[in-house]
Amino acid sequence: MTVKEERETIWDKMENVPRWVLLTLVVISMAIPILHPIGLPILVGQPARDAYNAVEETPDGSYVVFHINYGAGGKPTLQPAAVAISHHLFRKNVKIIYFCGGVVDLANIKEIFEECKPEERYGKEYGKDYVVLLLTGDFNTQASIVLSHLLATVPKDAFENKLVDLPMFQGYKETESIGLVVQLTTSGDVSEGWVAMAYSMYNRRLVGGWLSMMTSSMIPYYQARQMLGYIDGSKGAADYELLVGEPGDAVAITDILSLSQLVYLAFIVIGNIALIGKKYYGGGK
Amino acid sequence: MSVVYRRYIPLVVAFVTGAIMILEYYISENYKVVIDAADVLKTWRIILSTVVFIGVINLFRVHGRHISRRRPGQWYYSAWLLFLIIFYAICGLVMGVQSDTYVRWFVNAVTVPLGATMYASLCFYMAAGAYRVLRARSLETFLLLGAAFLVIMGNTPLFPYLWPGFATIRNWIFDVIVTGGMRAIRIGVGLGATATGLKTVLGLETGYLGRRR
Numbered sequence: 014m015t016v017k018e019e020r021e022t023i024w025d026k027m028e029n030v031p032r033w034v035l036l037t038l039v040v041i042s043m044a045i046p047i048l049h050p051i052g053l054p055i056l057v058g059q060p061a062r063d064a065y066n067a068v069e070e071t072p073d074g075s076y077v078v079f080h081i082n083y084g085a086g087g088k089p090t091l092q093p094a095a096v097a098i099s100h101h102l103f104r105k106n107v108k109i110i111y112f113c114g115g116v117v118d119l120a121n122i123k124e125i126f127e128e129c130k131p132e133e134r135y136g137k138e139y140g141k142d143y144v145v146l147l148l149t150g151d152f153n154t155q156a157s158i159v160l161s162h163l164l165a166t167v168p169k170d171a172f173e174n175k176l177v178d179l180p181m182f183q184g185y186k187e188t189e190s191i192g193l194v195v196q197l198t199t200s201g202d203v204s205e206g207w208v209a210m211a212y213s214m215y216n217r218r219l220v221g222g223w224l225s226m227m228t229s230s231m232i233p234y235y236q237a238r239q240m241l242g243y244i245d246g247s248k249g250a251a252d253y254e255l256l257v258g259e260p261g262d263a264v265a266i267t268d269i270l271s272l273s274q275l276v277y278l279a280f281i282v283i284g285n286i287a288l289i290g291k292k293y294y295g296g297g298k
Numbered sequence: 299m300s301v302v303y304r305r306y307i308p309l310v311v312a313f314v315t316g317a318i319m320i321l322e323y324y325i326s327e328n329y330k331v332v333i334d335a336a337d338v339l340k341t342w343r344i345i346l347s348t349v350v351f352i353g354v355i356n357l358f359r360v361h362g363r364h365i366s367r368r369r370p371g372q373w374y375y376s377a378w379l380l381f382l383i384i385f386y387a388i389c390g391l392v393m394g395v396q397s398d399t400y401v402r403w404f405v406n407a408v409t410v411p412l413g414a415t416m417y418a419s420l421c422f423y424m425a426a427g428a429y430r431v432l433r434a435r436s437l438e439t440f441l442l443l444g445a446a447f448l449v450i451m452g453n454t455p456l457f458p459y460l461w462p463g464f465a466t467i468r469n470w471i472f473d474v475i476v477t478g479g480m481r482a483i484r485i486g487v488g489l490g491a492t493a494t495g496l497k498t499v500l501g502l503e504t505g506y507l508g509r510r511r
Contacts, residue, residue: 032426039425054459059469085413116395120405147396157340171396214323225453229476233484236477248455271456273421278450280429285443288433 024294027287035280042276046268053271055264060235061252064220064242067193068098071218073106075192076185078159078217080207081113081122087199087224092121093263094222094250095197096128101257103135103143107192108181112146112159119147119171128261140170140179147171152203156210160217161188188215197222197244204231212239222249309501315339316499354383445471 045051071077079102083091102109111122122145131137146167148155158166164182169175176182194211196219198204204223211217212234222244223231234240244250247270250263321329322336361376369376386404393400432447434440451457452468497503 030429035425035429036422039422053456055455056458056462056465058458058465085410086417088410088414116401117405117409119396120401120410123401154340162337229472230480232472233477233481236473248453251455267455271454273425274450274454275456277425277428278447278454280425281432281443281447281450284429284433288435 022291022295024287024290027283028291030280030283035276038276039273042272043269046265046272050265051268051272053268055248055251055255055267057252057255058245058249060243060245061249061256062242063235064098064222064244064249065101065253065256067218067220067241068101068105068195071105071107071193074108076108076110076190077102078191078194078211079109079111080156080159080194080196080198080203081111081118081125082196082198082200082203083121084117084199088121089262089266090224090247090250091197091199091222091244092124093247093261093266094244094253095121095125096261097250097253097257097259097263098195098197098220098222098244099125099129099131100259101253102195103129103131103137104257109143110146110159110163111143112148112155113171114148114150114152114155116147119145122171140174141181144176144179144181145171152200152206153210156206157214160191160194160210160215163187188217191215191217193218193220195220195222199224199227201227201230205234208234208239220244305504305507308507309504312506313499313501316495320499357383445475 068077079095079098081095099109111125113119113122129135131143132139137143146159146163147170148158148167150158164176164185164187167176170179194207194217196204196207196211198207198221201223204221204227207219207221211219219240220242221231221234221240223246225246225248228243228245231240231243235243244253247263247266251260251267254260254263318332318335318339321332325332327333358380361380364376365373365380367373389400389404395401428446432439432443434443448464448467449471452464452471458465458468494503498506
């Protein structure tokens with residue numbers, strides 16, 4: 014006796030599109046904007062606007078602590094945000110304390126300077142207007158040191174200059190001098206840790222930035238105004254680039270986001286049409 | 299003596315350390331002794347970061363065993379891992395981890411691309427996963443699908459530009475539904491952590507002392 018094979022209907026085909034087809038379309042949707050930037054429009058979001066306003070309202074002469082904490086995975090998302098915020102900070106009359114916990118982060122900070130060109134574009138001087146610190150230890154210790162015991166605990170910057178000899182630290186009053194804390198991180202612990210350290214413990218103004226997938230866990234702090242604004246992944250970075258008038262990598266990435274997510278949405282629709290089709294018209298398998 | 303050494307001294311250390319760190323939050327700066335003691339303890343935590351060596355030693359133990367036993371399908375990966383640990387350590391010590399050569403060849407040319415590749419591959423899994431999972435098979439999955447669809451549309455830069463309502467809907471989902479759920483989780487986690495911390499400080503939670511004999 015032979016088993017009669019059921020014929021594969023259109024609904025079956027739509028329900029089981031081969032993975033290679035889906036992934037190829039995703040690759041194509043990403044490749045097109047890279048090869049030919051489209052420049053799809055962007056509506057600037059409120060969180061990025063709030064972050065921009067928080068930076069803008071930082072008092073002249075105050076110090077901004079800028080924590081860079083992302084590796085290779087988060088770099089495409091957060092590096093453009095770091096560059097855009099740095100542009101904004103370099104335009105203002107504030108002193109910036111960049112700090113990081115590893116060589117990858119330090120390399121990222123060096124790249125920020127290469128892109129922003131603080132000396133050439135803004136007349137800023139290393140040691141007088143900004144400094145880079147490389148701190149070891151766990152996050153809470155790092156944050157505590159930077160926010161309250163910097164000069165007593167950290168003798169040198171990341172390039173072996175003595176902190177007490179740098180002009181920007183003359184008259185530095187630790188916590189009292191810090192007008193804003195900016196943190197860009199891919200770590201949930203660090204991101205929440207900053208709320209505990211900067212806002213709860215030292216009562217400092219705080220702006221954050223992270224990967225989009227972290228937003229759901231961080232948004233309660235923003236709503237409670239414990240965090241004044243935030244950069245929500247690549248979209249947030251693109252918003253900030255537009256706000257400071259320096260469109261860069263993040264704006265380019267939003268084209269990729271728009272097209273690739275269109276593919277995602279299209280396949281979700283196809284899958285559901287197939288499900289409904291099979292329910293009402295029947296499927297072979 | 300052994301009970302005192304194994305049990306009571308660690309409990310006293312845990313109590314004093316925990317009490318100082320908690321007190322620091324609640325007392326004024328007039329109580330300088332406590333503030334200074336808390337500062338000293340924070341500095342000690344930097345020393346504790348050297349426990350990373352224990353991790354490295356453990357890695358050598360575990361993977362050294364794989365190599366010595368020639369475990370099929372595993373030993374050559376273990377050998378490669380240990381070789382790279384030693385190689386990176388030597389290069390870091392010789393060149394200095396902040397030197398341009400180290401950063402260019404070991405960070406920018408190896409670590410960054412490898413990390414980016416691993417992370418980028420996620421988008422393909424997400425695409426395949428979204429296609430297969432987000433289907434309205436029941437009322438619950440229909441609600442999940444609807445929320446996911448609206449959030450994706452709100453997150454896609456193009457859609458809110460075409461109609462700002464997409465951003466409004468997405469923000470409402472985040473501000474009301476997601477935040478409500480997350481607050482409940484956060485409060486639960488916070489209460490749990492506080493209870494566990496208090497139990498540890500008061501000596502009621504002794505799991506960290508190891509198994510009782």
